[in-house]
Amino acid sequence: MLNYSPDIYKLEILTIGWKVEKLENRIETKIEGAMEKSKVLVVGGSGYIGRRLVKASLAEGHETYVLQRTEIGLDIDKLQMLLSFKKQGAHLVEASFSDHRSLVDAVKLADVVICAMSGVHFRSHNLLLQLKLVDAIKDAGNVK
Numbered sequence: 001m002l003n004y005s006p007d008i009y010k011l012e013i014l015t016i017g018w019k020v021e022k023l024e025n026r027i028e029t030k031i032e033g034a035m036e037k038s039k040v041l042v043v044g045g046s047g048y049i050g051r052r053l054v055k056a057s058l059a060e061g062h063e064t065y066v067l068q069r070t071e072i073g074l075d076i077d078k079l080q081m082l083l084s085f086k087k088q089g090a091h092l093v094e095a096s097f098s099d100h101r102s103l104v105d106a107v108k109l110a111d112v113v114i115c116a117m118s119g120v121h122f123r124s125h126n127l128l129l130q131l132k133l134v135d136a137i138k139d140a141g142n143v144k
């Protein structure tokens with residue numbers, strides 16, 4: 001049997017301690033990163049999925065923006081829902097898919113954009129509308 005000096009064991013313990021400390025620091029950094037808050041823009045926020053995304057984003061404490069399409073006009077149900085989002089702390093951003101500049105300005109407020117528009121699963125023109133959002137995201141250049 002080999003006889004090591006006690007100093008070797010002390011060194012080994014020190015090394016293990018240092019490794020554990022490093023691991024703890026890495027875990028802490030990861031947790032802090034995961035808890036980082038974002039600025040979230042929800043498009044299609046008054047829809048079935050969209051309204052849940054808005055609520056979830058607010059509940060997670062993210063700065064939440066909801067696109068208020070000019071086209072909704074006086075749709076009372078949508079307006080009431082948007083106002084309820086505002087009361088819960090969301091910011092309403094007026095924009096239109098027919099106005100590229102307004103979409104770019106809306107996107108510039110956020111670093112995460114979530115689109116919950118309907119009609120993407122079949123060949124509807126909403127799919128093409130979403131490409132306008134993609135163009136706005138590219139032009140805004142700030143989305144993560």
Ligand SMILES: NC(=O)c1ccc[n+]([C@@H]2O[C@H](COP(=O)([O-])OP(=O)(O)OC[C@H]3O[C@@H](n4cnc5c(N)ncnc54)[C@H](OP(=O)(O)O)[C@@H]3O)[C@@H](O)[C@H]2O)c1
Nearest residue numbers: 044045046047048049050069116117118119120121126129
């Ligand atoms: N519902 C489900 O159970 C389910 C399940 C799986 C996947 N999905 C997918 O999730 C997405 C959203 O579904 P949903 O059920 O939430 O849809 P939805 O309630 O019918 O509508 C979502 C939103 O789409 C926007 N929209 C509709 N027509 C538009 C137009 N012409 N121009 C611009 N925006 C328009 C509206 O946003 P505004 O708020 O701006 O008016 C509307 O609130 C769809 O792609 C769907 O396929 C849904």
